Amino acid sequence: MHSEVDFITYLEAFIPLSVEAKMALSGALKVRQYAKREHIVPLNGVNDVISFVVKGCVREYYLNEQTEEVVVWFGLEKDIAVSLPSFISQQPSHTAIQAIEPTKVIQISRENLYQLYDQFHEIERLGRIIAEHYLMNSDAYIKELQTQNAAERYQHLMEQKPQILQRVPLSMIASFLGISGETLSRIRSKRANY
Amino acid sequence: MHSEVDFITYLEAFIPLSVEAKMALSGALKVRQYAKREHIVPLNGVNDVISFVVKGCVREYYLNEQTEEVVVWFGLEKDIAVSLPSFISQQPSHTAIQAIEPTKVIQISRENLYQLYDQFHEIERLGRIIAEHYLMNSDAYIKELQTQNAAERYQHLMEQKPQILQRVPLSMIASFLGISGETLSRIRSKRANY
DNA sequence: TTGATTTTTTGACAAATGTCAAGGAACAGT
DNA sequence: ACTGTTCCTTGACATTTGTCAAAAAATCAA
Secondary structure (H helix, E strand, C coil): CHHHHHHHHHHHCCCCCCHHHHHHHHHHCEEEEECCCCEEECCCCCCCEEEEEEECCEEEEEEECCCEEEEEEEECCCCEECCHHHHHHCCCCCCEEEECCCEEEEEEEHHHHHHHHHHCHHHHHHHHHHHHHHHHHHHHHHHHHHHCCHHHHHHHHHHHCCHHHHHCCHHHHHHHHCCCHHHHHHHHHHCCCC | CHHHHHHHHHHHCCCCCCHHHHHHHHHHCEEEEECCCCEEECCCCCCCEEEEEEECCEEEEEEECCCEEEEEEEECCCCEECCHHHHHHCCCCCCEEEECCCEEEEEEEHHHHHHHHHHCHHHHHHHHHHHHHHHHHHHHHHHHHHHCCHHHHHHHHHHHCCHHHHHCCHHHHHHHHCCCHHHHHHHHHHCCCC
């Protein structure tokens, strides 16, 4: 499958893999398509697959006091979508992952991944490096939340993932930025638009 | 050394290690003592060791617009202190790690750690699991920043790491919570003190 | 296309937090 | 204990952001 090659290419940007590891990995991958609004990980479901976004757009969110959906993350092409606490602990996930557009992903099950970790030291290493990579991103985002106001965070999102503005409703972006829809609307109108 | 046993115990709470791995690990550990205000990782220094806090208290901070020190993390006993982006990339660190109290740590150099990763699949696995664990913490903290106001975050810190209030100046706590010292002072006076 | 529904914008006001300034408390070094 | 320094608290006011309400714009389904 073509998409699977894309995923392996993505992985090898972290570290190159042996032919054997790549073959074993390929054998464990499954392509799956989600319709707009369909859930990859439902609220309170156990997340036992890792999904690599090939085409489309997803969001991760949770319910605040059982009422308001708070967006914590957007995933676009070449992002990895997983509710890590649930995946690691195999407990129900407090966050849901949902397709915002029709979305094609490549998945590997937890069971298969852990088998590959056992069989291939190099795949375990890849797992470590990817976890470290995501930890770095996560730390950088914390720094952003601690030091930038809403307008600056919006500015940064526009620079870093401008496609999101075209593909995601503003209400979700406001939620992600931690501000009300009204405030986002005002930030946008102040900067002579775009 | 006694401290080294503590560290190995801490690690084995993640996954048990073989005797061989533990011996190799022990051989790579060094105990080191830092005075109050001494830097474990200086600003713009390359962070090439991981430090496990045996006794004491440290903070991680950076300079905002070259003027204000912004605290992003506190480490107490049994925390791992490292500026991960610098450790991974071997580039100068944008954050510094500094002892707030006289602090005793156990360290392992990047070079030794990577050798151990090569030699022992199980130690690489431990590295992956610890990275995942810290990633989970990091995600939980992001959720907190996005959804709780200053008073709630202060409340949470009081529940989770009450010792910090006894050991760290309030100005650093305010910085960590992302609020001004004045606001923290008002939050504290409103809740009938303690 | 049309009408219904949802999303976004705008205005008025309220609440939370920041900034500046001053006074008081705690602390460190002598 | 004294004194100078730093840290913390308090007050007044400014700024940012939230909330509610209504209008305008965009989207969706038939």
